[in-house]
Every structure is written in C-alpha cells, then in structure tokens.
C-alpha cells in the first residue's frame with residue numbers, strides 16, 4: 470500500500486472548499502484536498518472505522534492513528550501524489566482517498582476508504598472520481614491498487630467503476646485492480 474511521505478511543502482493556509490457532493494439520500498458533503506489541519510479530524514475518523522476496514526486499507530492491524538501517522542497522512546507533497554477527503558456539514562471526515570505516482574510507468578497507486586456508517590451512499594465513488602480527474606490532469610495513464618483477495622466489497626466497488634483485475638504473482642492473497650484513465654469511469 471502507498472506509504473504517505475513526510476516532506477515539507479507549500480500549502481494553502483486553510484483547507485480549500487472543494488466540490489459540493491449531494492448523495493443519493495439527499496445529504497450534503499464536500500470533496501476537497503486533504504490539509505495539515507485535518508490531523509484531529511483524521512484521528513476521529515479513524516476511530517469510526519471497523520478493525521476489518523483498517524486491515525483492508527492498510528493490510529495491518531492498528532488500534533489508533535497516532536498523531537505522527539495522521540500528520541503524515543495529512544501532509545502530501547503534490548510532486549509525489551494527491552489526497553482528498555469527503556467532509557460532512559459538521560466538518561467531520563467521512564472518507565479519504567489518495568494516490569502516489571509510480572517512479573516509472575506513468576501510473577499511480579491509489580487507496581480509498583469511507584466511513585462504514587455511510588457505506589453505499591456514493592462517497593467512495595465521488596472520491597474515486599476526484600482522484601481520476603486529478604490523475605488525468607497530471608497526464609497519468611492509469612491508477613492501480615492492491616486489494617486483499619477476500620475483500621469482495623472493494624473488488625465489486627472497483628468492478629463497478631470499470632477496473633480490471635489481475636493476480637499479484639509476488640503477493641499471494643492479493644489482487645491488483647487497474648483503472649485505465651483513457652476510458653470513462655463506468656457509471657453503474
């Protein structure tokens with residue numbers, strides 16, 4: 470999985486407003502770039518995740534998101550990648566997605582996670598749309614992600630976006646999903 474780099478950078482003083490998102494149930498969110506001020510909200514969001522979700526996202530078991538880890542997650546060098554959050558009306562983070570450029574090959578590795586209480590409302594798809602837009606703007610050819618083979622939710626989620634999948638020969642039990650950016654994101 471991508472490891473967030475901790476490198477100094479120049480960023481806006483406050484989070485951007487980002488894009489408005491209205492989900493199928495009529496609730497309003499904003500999708501915006503992650504910001505260093507998000508550290509406490511990221512730590513709270515982590516507490517709402519299930520242990521299984523954390524394992525699916527990180528491939529590890531973690532009981533809490535330390536302030537150091539949250540700071541690394543919230544501080545992305547734009548030369549290396551991009552990260553976005555979905556924020557609700559109260560300012561709470563309800564989902565997060567990011568990619569990091571491959572050093573060679575013209576693609577980037579992505580990862581995504583959403584609040585389990587809001588599963589199936591379209592937050593994951595909105596985050597992927599934002600990642601894809603930014604990846605295309607940067608001229609990337611594809612996004613790829615590693616997924617545990619038993620993570621049927623993510624595999625179905627990826628399939629519905631139009632991703633193809635292939636076994637990871639060097640990592641048994643892991644599947645690689647790939648979104649070709651020359652094609653439109655599949656709607657349904």
Ligand SMILES: CC(C)(COP(=O)(O)OP(=O)(O)OC[C@H]1O[C@@H](n2cnc3c(N)ncnc32)[C@H](O)[C@@H]1OP(=O)(O)O)[C@@H](O)C(=O)NCCC(=O)NCCS
Pocket residue numbers: 522525526579580581582583584587588589590591592593594595614615616620621622623625626627629656657
């Ligand atoms: C996978 C995950 C990101 C999906 O997020 P989400 O916000 O529930 O997804 P959305 O509501 O945007 O759903 C998008 C599509 O996936 C489908 N989908 C979502 N969850 C699904 C499930 N459990 N079973 C079948 N399909 C599912 C939806 O039906 C929807 O399809 P549609 O837009 O064509 O109607 C979320 O479940 C998650 O955080 N999982 C744990 C973290 C993880 O595994 N990350 C992967 C590491 S890269």
